[in-house]
Amino acid sequence: MNTMQYDELPSMLKARVNTDNFLSAYSINDSDRVIVWIVNNQLGKQEELEFSKSENKLLSVEEREAVMPIGxxxxxxxxxxxxxxxxxxxxxxxxxxxxxxxxxxxxxxxxxxxxxxxxxxxxxxxxxxxxxxxxxYQFPLLYKEWDENEKINYWVDVLYRLRRQTGESGGHEDDVFDKSLLEQMKLVDPKIFNLLQNCLNRLAKIEQIDENALTRSFEAKTGYSLASC
The missing domain is CATH 3.30.160 (Double Stranded RNA Binding Domain)
Structure with a gap:
């Protein structure tokens, strides 16, 4: 894969991709395909486009699925x-x-x-x-031996890294807060709800944002009320 700048994109692709939403692009080795990552403002996430230079068009989902690698x-x-x-x-x-x-x-x-x-x-x-x-797979056994402060520090680090990765990909950092995240956390710690408020408070201090605002966003996006946990 070779990195491409916006100005190097085919003209038909430039017409589809706004410079403000452009994140990165790559030409695929031994192929006429170009992969472009853009910010989808409606989803608040990174979107991927695949463009065929020989056909001079964006590929549909069905066309992309037809040429996906074989498992x-x-x-x-x-x-x-x-x-x-x-x-x-x-x-x-x-x-x-x-x-x-x-x-x-x-x-x-x-x-x-x-x-x-x-x-x-x-x-x-x-x-x-x-x-x-x-x-x-082996981590939950180690986790059980930690004290509460060590557990909180671990989850704060996890949430901080996830939020940074989401932000760097063009999404909103609070998008990491969803039910699937909670389910993954519960697999490690079935009593994670006992720690969540302290985790969010500590995370807010690290990111220098309002603790209450972060908690409200967490509750709105996950559907869980920390006050009732």
Missing amino acids: KTVIISKLGVEVTTEYKLEEGTNVLYEVYKIHSIESKTIIGNASQIYFTPYKSSLEEIVKSTLDD
């Missing part, structure tokens, strides 16, 4: 896992993701799922993805 299954013996890789476009944003389902070779059970954006110059290797997932 595969590989065995990583030294890590004791079997990994199935699939590809899917995120609904609404059309960002293409590489999705991994990781199984234990010995027990045949699912160890975990992982994913990463497919069209990015900063992709992790499959082995790195698996190692990280294995660490996450």
